[in-house]
């Protein structure tokens with residue numbers, strides 16, 4: 001029996017425990033907990049890594065988005081367009097400003113659909129919040145063009161996309177602001193909640209800083225009402241360690257796993273894979289997730305479970321507009337079809353090549369021998 005869980009929460013500590021214990025001892029013995037130098041170092045590293053002017057550590061990405069929405073002056077009476085195939089936090093960050101989240105469809109790569117954005121623009125539209133989903137950056141040149149033509153703000157939910165690029169530019173740096181998550185299962189993890197909000201706009205940076213620090217500026221002077229949403233210095237110290245390994249040991253491993261899935265599963269008419277790692281020079285994807293569309297999805301997921309392989313329907317199998325509790329009325333053809341077909345396969349750096357090959361063996365076996373794909377039929381005829 002295989003034992004390939006969907007995610008391995010112990011892995012990062014097990015793998016790097018001696019270095020992490022040192023960091024823990026160092027930070028605690030210095031008594032450096034809130035707004036300390038490890039946080040500043042990490043913010044500087046993120047600025048350099050993304051080529052962005054300002055980065056402010058926050059308690060989580062949801063807060064980062066919400067602070068960005070508030071700092072941008074979005075509020076009651078405004079509409080903000082977002083892709084419904086996302087985590088509810090995207091829409092919640094809009095909702096809590098008093099503005100109305102307006103869900104739109106996604107396309108074949110599961111990022112926001114450009115035509116749907118155009119159709120959703122009304123006289124009340126104030127902003128677009130694209131989601132850089134599964135580690136892939138949406139077509140940001142089209143989105144920035146639409147925003148210019150219609151005088152709209154762009155705030156990027158980049159929770160899943162640290163280091164993802166579109167035409168050489170990093171996710172989170174196209175619009176007025178972008179936010180990232182360091183939740184333990186995200187591409188760059190910490191050991192609890194953590195996030196970062198980034199901007200190239202100096203005024204926006206000052207507003208974001210004050211909003212996350214009780215309304216105070218860097219000199220401790222009150223600028224207005226604010227909240228408390230700071231990234232813990234201890235988490236920042238761990239993140240400082242992980243960001244140094246990020247490209248070589250995390251992103252490249254994820255892209256490698258994606259290339260195995262691609263090689264082993266492509267060509268099956270029952271399977272719609274995400275874009276391959278090197279399929280398009282305009283996109284550099286970091287593969288936060290490997291989200292596939294499968295015919296017979298429910299049967300396949302059961303078969304994988306029976307064979308000791310974990311998989312996940314992102315966000316409990318529903319897009320945001322499909323939760324009636326949230327009171328959104330929308331018909332989004334691609335998303336509505338896709339949510340009956342989508343499934344996340346294991347994608348994390350604890351996997352070895354053998355694990356990924358076993359997963360592919362099982363999926364191929366399922367379609368050839370249990371469902372009987374057109375491939376299998378052909379082979380039988382020959």
Ligand SMILES: *Cc1c(COP(=O)(O)O)cnc(C)c1O
Pocket residue numbers: 060061062063086087089090131157159160180181182183193194195
């Ligand atoms: C994880 C996630 C968030 C929320 O991040 P937190 O740090 O947990 O607040 C927001 N949007 C998307 C798309 C996410 O995947």
